[in-house]
Amino acid sequence: MLQIRDLHISYGPNDILTSVSLDVNPGEAVALTGPNGSGKTSLLKAVLGEQTPVSGSITFQKDVTVGFVAQENITETCLVLEFILQAFPDIHNAYTHLQNLEQPMDYADAINRYMEIGGFDMEHRINAEISRFGLKPDDLQRTVSDLSEGEKRLIAILRTLLQGVNLLLLDEPTNHLDIEACLRFEKIIEDLVKKGTGLLVVSHDRVFLDRVADRVIYLKRGVAETVTGGYTQMLDHLARDFRARQHEARVINRKIRELEEEVARKKNWSEQKEATKCAGVDKGYIGHRAAKLAKRANETRKKAEKFIDELKEKKPFVEKPISISFPAYEVPNKIVVDASHVSFSYGIKAIFKDATTQLTTRDHVGLIGANGSGKTTLLKCLIGILEPVSGKIKLNPSVKWKYIPQDVRELFDDESLLSFMSTEGYNEQETRHALGSARFRRDKVYQPVRSLSYGEMMRAAILKAVFEKAEFLFLDEPTNHLDIESLELLDELFANYPGGMFFISHDRHFIVEHGKKLLIIEDGNVRSFISQTELDPEELGLIQEQVQEAVEQARKRRQHGKDTLEY
Numbered sequence: 001m002l003q004i005r006d007l008h009i010s011y012g013p014n015d016i017l018t019s020v021s022l023d024v025n026p027g028e029a030v031a032l033t034g035p036n037g038s039g040k041t042s043l044l045k046a047v048l049g050e051q052t053p054v055s056g057s058i059t060f061q062k063d064v065t066v067g068f069v070a071q072e073n074i075t076e077t078c079l080v081l082e083f084i085l086q087a088f089p090d091i092h093n094a095y096t097h098l099q100n101l102e103q104p105m106d107y108a109d110a111i112n113r114y115m116e117i118g119g120f121d122m123e124h125r126i127n128a129e130i131s132r133f134g135l136k137p138d139d140l141q142r143t144v145s146d147l148s149e150g151e152k153r154l155i156a157i158l159r160t161l162l163q164g165v166n167l168l169l170l171d172e173p174t175n176h177l178d179i180e181a182c183l184r185f186e187k188i189i190e191d192l193v194k195k196g197t198g199l200l201v202v203s204h205d206r207v208f209l210d211r212v213a214d215r216v217i218y219l220k221r222g223v224a225e226t227v228t229g230g231y232t233q234m235l236d237h238l239a240r241d242f243r244a245r246q247h248e249a250r251v252i253n254r255k256i257r258e259l260e261e262e263v264a265r266k267k268n269w270s271e272q273k274e275a276t277k278c279a280g281v282d283k284g285y286i287g288h289r290a291a292k293l294a295k296r297a298n299e300t301r302k303k304a305e306k307f308i309d310e311l312k313e314k315k316p317f318v319e320k321p322i323s324i325s326f327p328a329y330e331v332p333n334k335i336v337v338d339a340s341h342v343s344f345s346y347g348i349k350a351i352f353k354d355a356t357t358q359l360t361t362r363d364h365v366g367l368i369g370a371n372g373s374g375k376t377t378l379l380k381c382l383i384g385i386l387e388p389v390s391g392k393i394k395l396n397p398s399v400k401w402k403y404i405p406q407d408v409r410e411l412f413d414d415e416s417l418l419s420f421m422s423t424e425g426y427n428e429q430e431t432r433h434a435l436g437s438a439r440f441r442r443d444k445v446y447q448p449v450r451s452l453s454y455g456e457m458m459r460a461a462i463l464k465a466v467f468e469k470a471e472f473l474f475l476d477e478p479t480n481h482l483d484i485e486s487l488e489l490l491d492e493l494f495a496n497y498p499g500g501m502f503f504i505s506h507d508r509h510f511i512v513e514h515g516k517k518l519l520i521i522e523d524g525n526v527r528s529f530i531s532q533t534e535l536d537p538e539e540l541g542l543i544q545e546q547v548q549e550a551v552e553q554a555r556k557r558r559q560h561g562k563d564t565l566e567y
Contacts, residue, residue: 001026001064001167001198002047007056009042016042018222020056024167029189029199029212033234034219035485036453040202043219044068044169047200060167064198067165071172071202073152074144081140084126084159091119125162133158134184148371149176154185161188167198174205175481178371178506186211204484206231207508252311259311263304329469331499334361336399336472337382342391344377351377355391355526357519361399361471361500366515368505373521375504376406376476382502383474401472402465406480408457412449417460420449423467431467438463438489455486462493475503479510 002024009017016039024030032040045051047058048068060066076083085092094114101107114120127137133154144152153176160168174182182205189199189212203209209216210230218225218234227237336359343353351374359365359382367375380386383403384395404411412420417440421431435445438459449460458478465473479487487510494501494514505511511518519528 001061002200003057003059003061004043004047005057005059007043007046007058008054009039009046009051010054015222017053017219017224020219020222020224022217022224022226024198024200026166026196026198027193028214029193029201031209031213031216031230032200032202032219033204033209033216033231033484036455036483038219039222040219041071041171044171044200044202047169064167065163065165066167066169067160067163068169069153069156069160069171069173071175073149073176074156076144078144079140080142080144080147080155081123081126083144083155084140084162085119085122087159087163088122090117091122094119122162126158129158129162132184132188134181150178150181150371153177154181157185157188161192166196167200168192170199170201170203172202172204174203174208176371179368179508180370182208182506182508204482204487205507205509206484206487209234252314256308256311259304259308263308329498331361331471334399334471335396336360336363336401336500336502337396338392338394339382340392342378342381342388342393344374344381344386344388350524352521352524352526357526357528359472359500359502363500363502364514364516365500365502366505366511366518367502367521368511368518369521374524375521378521378526379474379476379502379504399471400469401474402468402470403474404458404461404465404476404478406476408454408461409450411461412457414448414450416446417449417452418445420460421445421464421467423464426467434463434467438493439485453483453486454480455482458482459486459489459493462490462497466493466497471499473497473499473501473503475501475505477504477506479505479507 004023005021007017007020008015016037020039020043022030032043034040042051046053048066074083078086082092082095085095091114094110094117098107098110098114101110126140130137130140135151135154139147139151144155147155153173157170157173173185177185186208192199201213210232213230214228216227216230216234218227218238225234225237225241227234338358340356342355344351355378357365367378369375377386381388382393382395383401384393385403417435418428418431421435422428423431432445435441440456440460449457452460462473462478478490482490487507491510491513501514503510503514505515517528519526
C-alpha cells in the first residue's frame with residue numbers, strides 16, 4: 001500500500017532521516033518508535049505531503065485512501081455528532097441547514113435533502129460504531145469540550161475511519177487513553193487488520209506495541225532498524241545489535257592500536273636511517289641507501305595511517321548501556337499517610353467515597369481507573385492540596401516526600417539543569433556524574449530546564465528528588481508523553497530508587513514493573529485488587545485480564561536477562 005525508499009529529511013544543516021526505507025502492506029500494523037527527535041513525526045508529514053524530503057521516494061498503490069489522526073487532541077466546541085459530520089461536507093451542510101430552519105414549511109424539503117445525500121444513513125452508522133469506542137449514542141449530543149482527553153482521541157479516530165480509509169496513519173493514538181479504552185482500541189485495530197486495512201502507527205506504548213505490531217521500525221540517528229514483532233522483539237534485536245557493535249568496535253580498536261604501533265616503529269626506523277645518512281662518511285652510497293629505505297618507510301607509514309583513518313570511519317557508534325547511578329541512602333520503614341473513610345465531592349457531584357488506605361516507605365502502589373474517575377483528586381487529598389468532605393487523612397511530617405505533578409513544568413524556573421540539580425552535600429563532579437548516567441551529557445547540563453523535552457524534565461525532576469533523599473514519591477502520570485528511551489531510563493531509575501511511591505498511570509508496562517500493589521477507582525469506590533501480581537479476573541473482568549497478560553509479558557521479558565534491558 002505504501003512504499004518508502006531511501007528517505008532523506010533535513011532541517012537546515014541537521015539531518016533528521018538519512019536513508020530510511022519501509023513498506024506497509026494490506027492488513028498489516030507497522031509501528032514507528034524511537035527517541036524524541038528521531039524523525040517519526042517528520043516521516044508521517046512526508047507521507048502526508050506536508051514535508052518535502054531532500055531525496056528518496058514515497059509511493060502509494062493505486063486505490064489507497066489515507067487517513068491521519070494527529071497527536072494533538074481536538075479543540076472544537078461543537079456537538080460530537082456535528083464534529084463527526086464535518087468530515088462529510090455535503091451531509092454537514094444539510095445537517096446545519098436542518099438545525100437552523102426558521103420556517104416550518106421548509107422542514108419537509110430539508111429532511112428529504114438530508115435523506116437523499118445519506119445523512120440518516122450516516123447517523124445510523126455513527127450510532128452503530130460509537131459503542132465499539134466505549135461511548136453511548138447519547139454522547140453524540142454532548143459538546144466536544146466536555147469529553148475527556150481520551151474520549152476526544154477516540155472520537156477523532158472514529159471520524160477518520162468513517163471516511164472509509166484503507167491506510168490509517170496514527171500519531172501516538174494511546175496517549176490519554178485509560179486501560180479499558182486501550183483494550184477497546186486494540187480490538188478495533190485487530191478488526192481493521194482482518195479487513196485488510198494497513199496501519200502506520202507512531203507509539204511509545206510498550207504493551208500496545210507487543211499486542212498489535214506486526215513490525216516495529218526503530219528510528220535513531222537518522223536510520224531505521226526493522227524488527228518483525230513488537231516491543232519485546234525490538235529489545236532483543238537492539239540487545240543483539242548492541243553486542244555485535246561492541247564486538248566490532250573492539251576488533252577495530254585492536255587493529256588501530258596494532259597499526260599505530262607499526263606506524264611508530266616505521267617512523268623511528270625512518271628517522272634512524274635519515275640520521276645514518278647524515279652521519280655517513282661515504283655520502284654517496286650510504287646516503288642513497290638510507291634515503292631509499294627512509295622513503296619506503298614513509299610510504300608504508302602513510303598507507304598505515306590511511307588505513308587507520310578508514311578503520312576509524314568504519315568503527316560503529318556504540319552507545320553506553322543504561323546504568324543510572326546516584327548516591328545511595330537508607331530509607332527507614334515509616335508510615336507515610338494513613339487515610340480512613342475519605343470522601344470527596346465537587347458540589348453535588350460525588351467523586352469517591354469511603355476510601356481507606358495506608359502507605360509506607362516500603363510500598364510501591366499504583367492507582368488505576370477510567371479517565372475522570374477521581375485518581376488525581378484522591379492523590380491531591382492524600383498530600384493536602386485538596387480537602388476531603390469527610391474522613392481523616394494523617395500525613396506523617398517526619399517523612400521526606402515529593403510530589404511530581406502531571407505537568408512537570410510546574411517544578412522548574414528558567415535555571416540551567418546543573419543549577420536545578422545543585423543540592424547541599426553533593427559537589428559538581430558528583431552531580432554531573434549522576435546527570436551523565438541519566439543521559440544528560442556535555443552542554444545539555446547548561447541548558448535551561450524548560451527547554452528540555454517533557455521526558456527529560458520528568459527524568460530531571462525524579463533525579464532531583466533522589467538527590468534530596470526523598471523517602472516517598474507521589475507521581476501523577478509520570479510516563480505521559482515519554483519516548484521509548486525515556487521510559488527505559490525511568491524504569492532503571494525506579495529500579496534503583498530506595499524509597500516508596502504512589503503513582504497514577506495508564507501505562508500497563510509501567511504498572512506491572514513498578515506496582516507491587518494496585519488500587520482501582522470504580523464507580524466512586526477505591527479498593528485494592530492486586531497483591532504480588534495475583535489478580536482476581538472474575539471480579540474485575542477484562543481490564544484485569546489485560547493487566548495479567550501484561551504481567552506475563554513483563555516476566556517473559558525479564559527472563560531474557562539483563563542484556564535486553566541495557567541498550
